[in-house]
Amino acid sequence: MKRIAAILTTMFLLTANVWAQDGKGIYNKYSDNESVSAVYISSAMFKLMGKVPNMDVGSGTMNIGPLIKNLNSMYVLDCDDPDVCQEIKSDINKYIKKYDFEMLMEVKEKGEVVRIYTAGSEKTVNQFVMTAAESNAITFICLDGIMSRAELEKAIAKATQQME
Amino acid sequence: MKRLEDLENLNMQELERIASDESIIVPGTLKHDIAVTARALEMASANDAGTGSRKKRSFAMYSYPAAAVAILAIGMSITFRSATPKDTFEDPYMAYIQMEQVFGFISEKMNSGLDIANAVEPVIDKTIKAIR
Numbered sequence: 401m402k403r404i405a406a407i408l409t410t411m412f413l414l415t416a417n418v419w420a421q422d423g424k425g426i427y428n429k430y431s432d433n434e435s436v437s438a439v440y441i442s443s444a445m446f447k448l449m450g451k452v453p454n455m456d457v458g459s460g461t462m463n464i465g466p467l468i469k470n471l472n473s474m475y476v477l478d479c480d481d482p483d484v485c486q487e488i489k490s491d492i493n494k495y496i497k498k499y500d501f502e503m504l505m506e507v508k509e510k511g512e513v514v515r516i517y518t519a520g521s522e523k524t525v526n527q528f529v530m531t532a533a534e535s536n537a538i539t540f541i542c543l544d545g546i547m548s549r550a551e552l553e554k555a556i557a558k559a560t561q562q563m564e
Numbered sequence: 565m566k567r568l569e570d571l572e573n574l575n576m577q578e579l580e581r582i583a584s585d586e587s588i589i590v591p592g593t594l595k596h597d598i599a600v601t602a603r604a605l606e607m608a609s610a611n612d613a614g615t616g617s618r619k620k621r622s623f624a625m626y627s628y629p630a631a632a633v634a635i636l637a638i639g640m641s642i643t644f645r646s647a648t649p650k651d652t653f654e655d656p657y658m659a660y661i662q663m664e665q666v667f668g669f670i671s672e673k674m675n676s677g678l679d680i681a682n683a684v685e686p687v688i689d690k691t692i693k694a695i696r
Contacts, residue, residue, distance in 0.1 A: 428647055439666075440649040441659050448656040449663070468663065475649075476666060507677035514673040530670055541666055556671045 421494045423527070423542035427475040430488055435481030441474040443545070467555045471545035482536040492531055492540060499527060511535060518549075525549050 431438035441449075450469045479485050501517035508514075512534050520526040528543040574582075582588065653659040 424649070427649055431649060439652045439662055441653065441663065442648070442651050445651050445653065445656060445659050449660050474663070474666065476662075505674060505677050507673060507680065509676055509680065514677065516670070516674065530673065532669075532673055539669075541670065555667055556674060 421491060421498050423475045423495070423529070423544050424473070426488065426491050426495060426540065426542070427477060429491065430477055430479065430484065433479070433481075433484055435479055435484050437476075437478040439474070439476040441471075443472045446471045446474075446545075467547055467551045470547060471543060473542075473544045475540070475542040475544075477538075477540040479539075480537045485533070485536060485538045488538055488540060489531075489533060492529070496529065501527070501529060520546075520549070523549055525552055528552065 427438065427440060430436045431440070446468045477488065479488055496517055499519050501519045504516040504518050506513070506515050512532060514532045515530070517529040518525045518527065525543075525547045526545070528541075528547065530539075530541040532539040651659075653662065
């Protein structure tokens with residue numbers, strides 16, 4: 401009986417671990433953790449947002465309407481607990497390996513490592529993942545949906561102009 | 565006196581002949597001994613059958629809870645995975661602002677990478693010229 405219980409427990413942990421290996425799974429696993437700040441935007445909310453005309457936010461106007469129209473979900477996790485961060489990093493690494501992501505950029509500066517990954521084709525991006533990790537903190541951003549690569553680049557470039 | 569091996573090697577005809585030979589004296593306790601042996605065999609076979617059913621019972625006793633735990637574990641895992649999270653914002657305007665902040669954060673990090681690359685570019689150009 402003990403052997404059966406041990407096998408079942410292992411199976412359960414393995415399946416839970418395997419199924420935590422996508423944006424949604426990682427979000428579900430850590431969003432209720434006290435040391436984690438979490439933001440989730442659903443496809444329904446994206447559709448509502450798509451109907452909102454260009455909003456004046458900050459110093460200029462940023463139109464991310466065309467981009468968000470086809471987004472399914474956005475998951476953001478921000479964690480500052482070293483132990484939880486290690487677990488999140490491990491799950492993200494498994495997720496990146498599982499979905500054959502391509503690394504777009506890696507920046508190492510002042511102890512922070514920023515990595516940007518995309519999965520999809522030459523013209524479209526199905527998944528966009530960004531991680532900004534320090535020794536005891538991590539920010540995980542995951543955009544899920546069919547995005548035009550050109551629109552995504554344009555939105556990021558617009559955001560850059562606004563910041564300047 | 566015949567030995568056990570000799571008796572085992574006898575064929576049916578010889579056995580019949582010996583059985584019908586009235587001159588051979590049969591021991592008085594033979595009938596009782598056969599009955600005791602037969603009863604002992606019956607008890608032994610009953611005991612074996614009992615052990616088998618106990619084994620079956622113990623397997624059934626453990627297999628059903630094990631199957632229930634397995635189903636529960638798989639169910640919980642599926643629920644865990646497929647549970648759709650609740651929207652953080654109810655107001656699309658707030659969600660939009662959050663999206664802009666996220667894109668701002670992404671572009672800030674990308675910019676820092678591009679700045680480093682731009683700063684290194686003249687050095688790379690110089691190196692290439694020197695090599696040529």
